[in-house]
Amino acid sequence: MSAYRFRDPRIHGIQSKIRVVPNFPKPGIMFQDITTLLLDPKAFKDTVDLFVERYKGKNISVVAGIEARGFIFGPPIALEIGAKFVPLRKPKKLPGKIISEEYVLEYGRDCLEMHVGAVEPGERALVVDDLIATGGTLCAAMKLLERVGADVVEFACIIELPDLKGRERLNGKPLYVLVESH
Numbered sequence: 001m002s003a004y005r006f007r008d009p010r011i012h013g014i015q016s017k018i019r020v021v022p023n024f025p026k027p028g029i030m031f032q033d034i035t036t037l038l039l040d041p042k043a044f045k046d047t048v049d050l051f052v053e054r055y056k057g058k059n060i061s062v063v064a065g066i067e068a069r070g071f072i073f074g075p076p077i078a079l080e081i082g083a084k085f086v087p088l089r090k091p092k093k094l095p096g097k098i099i100s101e102e103y104v105l106e107y108g109r110d111c112l113e114m115h116v117g118a119v120e121p122g123e124r125a126l127v128v129d130d131l132i133a134t135g136g137t138l139c140a141a142m143k144l145l146e147r148v149g150a151d152v153v154e155f156a157c158i159i160e161l162p163d164l165k166g167r168e169r170l171n172g173k174p175l176y177v178l179v180e181s182h
Contacts, residue, residue, distance in 0.1 A: 010046040015179045017043040018159065032159045032181055034069060034130050048073060050178060051156050052080040055126060060153055062125040064088050066112065066141055069130035073158070077128060086119055088112045088127075088141050099147060103140035112140045114148075121149025131159040132175060135166025142173065 017037040024031040037043050055077065064086045065074025071087060078085040090110065091100065097116040102109065119125065127141045132155070142152045152173055160167070160177040167175050 008050065010050060011178060013040075013043050014047050014050075014158070018179065018181075020181070030181075032131055032161075034072075034158060037158075038072065047158060047178065048076045048080070051077045051128075051176075054176060055081050055154075055156070057081075058153065059124055060126045061123045062086055062119050062145075062150060064114075064119070064125050064127045064141060064145060066127065066129040066137055067093075070128045073130070074128040077126070077156075083126070086114060086125075088114050088144065099144060101140040101144040101147075103136040104134075110137070110140075112137070112144055114144050116148075119145060119148050119150045123150045124153050125150045126153055127155045129155075129157050131161070132157045132166040132177065133161045133164045135164075135169035138166065138175075139169050139171075142170065 017040050019033040019036040021031040021033050060081055060083050063074045063078035063083045065071045066088045067090050075085045091113055094113050094115055098113040099116055100111050100113040102111045125145050127138060132138055138155050145152050154174045154176055155170060157177045159179050159181055162180055163182055
């Protein structure tokens with residue numbers, strides 16, 4: 001599902017603030033840069049508000065944000081819907097006991113880690129990131145959360161690159177995006 005398809009009037013303002021940077025971080029990649037969106041307080045607030053409107057009252061107990069841009073949007077969403085925020089971090093950034101999940105992304109390999117005990121069995125989780133491309137990062141987040149017994153209710157991303165078909169890798173779990181980029 002996509003807010004883009006329903007053309008909420010705030011979507012145009014959000015989309016217009018996303019900068020595309022060619023050949024970053026590698027040749028051939030068209031990087032979708034949300035830092036320019038963050039410079040516009042209205043577009044930033046509209047982005048958070050659209051997600052809050054969708055998830056308020058859905059009994060979500062965990063908002064899991066993927067490093068690093070999921071850390072920007074996840075906490076305000078979690079606060080507004082009354083959920084805890086759980087950071088899913090890159091390797092060797094969390095002290096204490098962790099569980100990890102390796103994955104392949106569009107330009108390399110990576111790993112996500114989460115504190116043991118941060119999420120309890122049966123909790124309803126929303127996974128937040130800025131973008132879905134091939135779906136590797138979101139799949140790793142889903143596997144990590146499901147390994148501890150959480151129910152991943154939905155994925156929320158600002159941008160989808162539908163040509164890369166990442167949505168198809170989410171095992172039928174719903175994905176909500178604000179903007180599509182082709």
